[in-house]
Amino acid sequence: MEKFLLFALLFLAITILGSSHGLDQSPKGVEKWFKKLSHAKLKMTKLHFYFHDTVTAKKPSAIQIAQANNTFQSPTLFGLVRMMDNPLTVKPEPNSKEIGRAQGIYGSASFEDIGLLMTLNLVFTDGKYNGSTLSILGHNQIFHKYRELPIVGGSGVFRLAKGSATAKTYRGDNTTQNAIVEYHVVILHY
Numbered sequence: 001m002e003k004f005l006l007f008a009l010l011f012l013a014i015t016i017l018g019s020s021h022g023l024d025q026s027p028k029g030v031e032k033w034f035k036k037l038s039h040a041k042l043k044m045t046k047l048h049f050y051f052h053d054t055v056t057a058k059k060p061s062a063i064q065i066a067q068a069n070n071t072f073q074s075p076t077l078f079g080l081v082r083m084m085d086n087p088l089t090v091k092p093e094p095n096s097k098e099i100g101r102a103q104g105i106y107g108s109a110s111f112e113d114i115g116l117l118m119t120l121n122l123v124f125t126d127g128k129y130n131g132s133t134l135s136i137l138g139h140n141q142i143f144h145k146y147r148e149l150p151i152v153g154g155s156g157v158f159r160l161a162k163g164s165a166t167a168k169t170y171r172g173d174n175t176t177q178n179a180i181v182e183y184h185v186v187i188l189h190y
Helices: 002-017 027-039
Strands: 043-053 062-066 081-089 098-108 115-124 133-141 147-155 162-172 179-189
Touching: 043 098, 062 098, 081 115, 133 162, 147 179
Parallel strands: none
Antiparallel strands: 043 081, 043 179, 062 081, 081 098, 098 115, 115 133, 133 147, 147 162, 162 179
């Protein structure tokens, strides 16, 4: 019963407070936004931040949720799946200012090399993009210097977004599997 009350209170707070980006997210508000779209100018936004994927710590931000029967016999850990809620920060230091969270799932999806299928939302929680999201769905070959992942959508300020996220490992530890990844993101949106 306590969990239900907590959930109901949280839902009510979100409904009443809304998001801070100022867009009306009601069905009528979205329809009104789309009607103005034909007159809207396409904008390009560039973002830069660091993604902290912590697997082994007292409070991990990524947790294994599934594996295949032979995952740990595979040199690529094929079938390993993790759920994440990783901090996004302005600088690479873990105590740097947090601007959002990377929330989603990734899994080892290649028999040939370490290639992750990543599906995640970049949920911005600070600044002018607070309350907005970007959605990524792509293939991440984590041992390549640069990896390009497609931005397939967004919400809030980034409604109808499309673009590209370039990932580069800033620091990685093969033993702990913890990593800090630098992201450069270019988005087209209205």
